[in-house]
Amino acid sequence: MEKLIIDRFQVQVSKLKDWSIVAYLIIDVIRRHAEIEKGLIKVVNGQDRVFTKLIQTHVAAYLEGGTMPPAEIAGPILNIAEDVMAGRPVVLKAGDYIALQNFRRG
Amino acid sequence: MPPALLEVAVSFEGFPFIVGWELTLACNLRCRHCASSAGAPRARELSCAEALALCEQFPELLVNEVIFTGGEPLLCPYWSDLAARLRDLDIKTGVVTNGLPVAEETVATMLRTGLTAAGVSLDGFESQHDRIRGVEGAFRRAVRGIELMVSRGIEVTVITSVTAVNLPQLGEICELVLSLGAAKWQIQPLFPLGRGRADESLRLTDGEFLEMGRLLWALRDPAAARGLRIHPADSCGYFSPFDYPEMQWSGCLAGRSSIGIMSDGRVKGCLSWPDSTVVGDLREKDLWSIWFQPEAFSHLREFSREQMGGACRDCDAALECGGGCEAMSLAAAGDWHADPYCYRRILASRSSGAPALPACP
Numbered sequence: 001m002e003k004l005i006i007d008r009f010q011v012q013v014s015k016l017k018d019w020s021i022v023a024y025l026i027i028d029v030i031r032r033h034a035e036i037e038k039g040l041i042k043v044v045n046g047q048d049r050v051f052t053k054l055i056q057t058h059v060a061a062y063l064e065g066g067t068m069p070p071a072e073i074a075g076p077i078l079n080i081a082e083d084v085m086a087g088r089p090v091v092l093k094a095g096d097y098i099a100l101q102n103f104r105r106g
Numbered sequence: 107m108p109p110a111l112l113e114v115a116v117s118f119e120g121f122p123f124i125v126g127w128e129l130t131l132a133c134n135l136r137c138r139h140c141a142s143s144a145g146a147p148r149a150r151e152l153s154c155a156e157a158l159a160l161c162e163q164f165p166e167l168l169v170n171e172v173i174f175t176g177g178e179p180l181l182c183p184y185w186s187d188l189a190a191r192l193r194d195l196d197i198k199t200g201v202v203t204n205g206l207p208v209a210e211e212t213v214a215t216m217l218r219t220g221l222t223a224a225g226v227s228l229d230g231f232e233s234q235h236d237r238i239r240g241v242e243g244a245f246r247r248a249v250r251g252i253e254l255m256v257s258r259g260i261e262v263t264v265i266t267s268v269t270a271v272n273l274p275q276l277g278e279i280c281e282l283v284l285s286l287g288a289a290k291w292q293i294q295p296l297f298p299l300g301r302g303r304a305d306e307s308l309r310l311t312d313g314e315f316l317e318m319g320r321l322l323w324a325l326r327d328p329a330a331a332r333g334l335r336i337h338p339a340d341s342c343g344y345f346s347p348f349d350y351p352e353m354q355w356s357g358c359l360a361g362r363s364s365i366g367i368m369s370d371g372r373v374k375g376c377l378s379w380p381d382s383t384v385v386g387d388l389r390e391k392d393l394w395s396i397w398f399q400p401e402a403f404s405h406l407r408e409f410s411r412e413q414m415g416g417a418c419r420d421c422d423a424a425l426e427c428g429g430g431c432e433a434m435s436l437a438a439a440g441d442w443h444a445d446p447y448c449y450r451r452i453l454a455s456r457s458s459g460a461p462a463l464p465a466c467p
Contacts, residue, residue: 051166093119094119094120094121095119098119098398101166101394105394
């Protein structure tokens with residue numbers, strides 16, 4: 001894995017020979033903009049506060065009240081919730097990140 | 107939901123980590139080989155407010171680095187505002203300049219706004235550089251600009267476009283670059299684009315291009331031992347004995363992990379591509395929508411051997427290489443994935459008797 005550090009996120013790029021195949025991106029969105037506190041994501045700062053707040057809201061709703069997120073982002077939110085429940089660092093695959101950003105933008 | 111968002115496809119999951127941003131097409135030089143035919147500004151170039159608003163779109167697209175180009179980007183009246191804003195957004199910035207506008211206060215502004223890397227074009231020694239640049243004194247002022255920046259800790263890359271004229275002097279130019287204290291020396295063959303297309307005498311033949319490869323290989327280790335990294339740019343390859351092992355080519359990044367923004371807000375995969383390749387206008391759509399629209403760059407993001415042109419289609423490194431630099435492909439072959447400036451092709455053609463570089467389309 002080649003690590004490309006982007007200050008806003010931690011991005012890990014697997015060095016594929018064919019750059020047209022780019023299902024490679026993992027984004028640690030929590031690293032700088034949020035903290036895990038008592039199993040919940042807490043937004044702390046950053047340019048991407050709105051984005052992180054979106055994640056926080058839906059993950060919390062799912063974990064605390066069993067509320068399913070909107071269909072467009074159900075996959076990404078459940079993936080994040082699984083990481084949170086397992087106590088793992090929360091990471092986003094590129095596809096999940098794009099889906100969440102599209103939802104936020106919409 | 108804005109209509110544009112409905113078009114967003116998630117099948118492509120890359121991001122424009124590197125943005126080439128033409129701040130203005132205005133230029134104080136009229137270089138004979140300028141690929142952009144720069145001189146006058148474009149009609150309706152972005153205002154400072156528009157450009158600053160555009161910066162705010164970069165973080166969500168994970169933009170990591172923005173390179174200011176032109177024209178002469180330091181003639182743009184708001185370049186420092188953009189540099190400062192990008193610094194605040196944690197995005198690295200660099201500038202490619204002809205060096206003429208670089209004065210003490212310019213360097214101070216660069217440092218204040220976090221612009222810590224600069225590329226300066228030098229195409230040879232004084233008489234040669236000035237003749238190509240079309241302005242007497244251009245060499246001395248460029249050298250002065252380089253010295254100023256180096257003395258203040260800005261990382262300078264000297265950029266040399268190799269032509270039939272300066273090829274025999276590459277070794278001496280290397281010494282010049284070393285003497286200036288530059289960190290890197292970027293080498294690229296002349297691109298037959300813009301004004302560079304008009305003068306056939308500057309263009310490298312197969313034999314000259316191969317000689318360039320040999321010289322760069324021979325200069326690499328001695329230069330590195332003296333603190334200068336030679337950086338063969340796009341269109342210096344591919345998959346040949348002359349490739350630098352630390353810079354393995356993995357395909358053109360344009361439209362896949364880099365993008366070009368024109369000074370009037372139009373968007374291309376690479377600023378060296380012709381205007382017919384524009385995929386969107388930032389005055390009509392935002393960058394996210396343009397980047398992820400299904401038709402944008404689809405021929406670059408996924409393609410087969412059958413879609414490749416020239417000698418690339420039959421090359422055994424075709425799929426790994428992708429057909430080289432797309433700007434050179436379009437300029438020299440008139441097709442995508444078909445860069446004829448290729449050491450591998452030339453070496454193979456010499457053993458098989460295949461034809462040399464074609465004339466520009």
